[in-house]
Amino acid sequence: MRAIILVMGLMLLSHNVFADGWLYILDTNDEAHKYYAQKGSFEMTKNKAGDPISAVTGRVIDTSTSMIELQKWYVRDADCDAKQGELVTLKLDGTFLYNNDFIFGAGSVASGLAQFICSLYFYEEKQNEKKGM
Secondary structure (H helix, E strand, O other), rough: HHHHHHHHOOOOOOOOOOOOEEEEEOOOOOOOEEEEEEOOOOOOOOOOOOOOOEEEEEEEOOOOEEEEEEEEEEEEEEHHHHHHEEEEEEEEOOOEEEEEEEEOOOOOOHHHHHHHHHHHHHHHHHHHHHHOO
């Protein structure tokens, strides 16, 4: 699964666009909700507390109603390094909605989303290590 998440993450970074501009990440066990990341939306920035974070814009599709919810998800870079912490969910304007605990490999939606975001963070960090003298 880690390899799949990394490959999907690299596709998001490289701006490879599928027809609708969204990259499938995961769905719930009952397939009631499907989670996608918007192509090219990954960013490394800081939250209001000044913590370095990695974030993507996402959408959640309720398969029973076809209702689509747009959100931003982020993970503190320190939580990525620890492979556990909190996945924070925001409205598109940056307003806090809620957070969920995660641990890599735990099998929860929050864990899957966090692993996806962190795979992008790890890739960017690796690329940045190559820069400089």
